[in-house]
Amino acid sequence: MALQWFPGHMHKALKEIKESLSQVDILIEVLDARIPYSSENPEIAKIRGDKPCLKILNKFDLADPDITRQWQDELESQRGVFTITTSNEKPAESKQILGLIRKHCAAKDASVKSINAMITGIPNVGKSTLINILADRIIAKTGNEPAVTKSQQRINLGSGIVLFDTPGVLWPKVENPNSIYRLAASGAVKNTAMEYDDVGFFAADYLIKAYPTLLQDRYKLDEIAETEIAFLEAAAKQRGAIMAGGRVNLHKICEILLTELQSGKLGRISLETPEMVAQEKLDMIAAAEKKAAAKAKRKQRFKEGSLTPDKRDRKEKRTEKREAQSQRMKQGR
Incomplete structure (x- = not known):
């Protein structure tokens, strides 16, 4: 299946995220706990740099808890990344996010300046609901459908934290x-x-x-x-x-x-595991190498042309004749 859903506002949102990132102290990426790898935007990883990153595995109540723990270990093995799980069942626990922001931005928290945090996530991952919980008021429009938030906004969460909210974005090409x-x-x-x-x-x-x-x-x-x-x-x-x-x-x-x-009516289900994804990455590398080899082979065939055996023999004889003539000219000098 080819994914053909990258509306214009998503392209604009990615551009705005890149432009605003220099003003941000910490990046927050909301992931779907059922698909932490597939819901992780590779464009964000490219531009994050050395900024600390809190990855929120939301909808934890819908995911397989054992597999979610595996994903937390996997994600936290990455430099500058720490994780937390959140769910609709226990919205009050989402308040821990504020403490984690201050903890990982301790130097800024000790100053008079506000901590600037940017929150991102794919469509329908529950980002807007989390923002409303953190702000203790209805700030972001919510809905059980993708692409509800359409523009970037800044929200003062109090306690010295300003949140840059961004629209839910996918990316132009999903490789896997x-x-x-x-x-x-x-x-x-x-x-x-x-x-x-x-x-x-x-x-x-x-x-x-x-x-x-x-x-x-x-x-x-x-x-x-x-x-x-x-x-x-x-x-x-x-x-x-x-x-x-x-x-x-x-x-x-x-x-x-x-x-x-x-x-969640089927039960707590995760659609991918770290082991599965590791194998899929190897398969993608192998497929890319195979595609590159086939392309090189086609290019070589095109370069050689569609020669019949007789034409190939004549071409080889002409080449040999030119080389022999070149050799005689060198010897005659």
């Missing part, structure tokens, strides 16, 4: 093909920019392998199917996603599956 599906499955991509069937098949294939018991319980199945199509057909019968003539309505059952995945 699996990340495209995970972003769509988690709700970071607008419905109109994805194919339900395509994303639903991806989610079903992953879930029957990683969380078979949760699927079996949720859809009241006697046994879990071995393939995604078999699972979707069985689930469709349980949920009445059947068209005239008894045919399965794949679009409808995929929509049901994704809606229940995003809302």
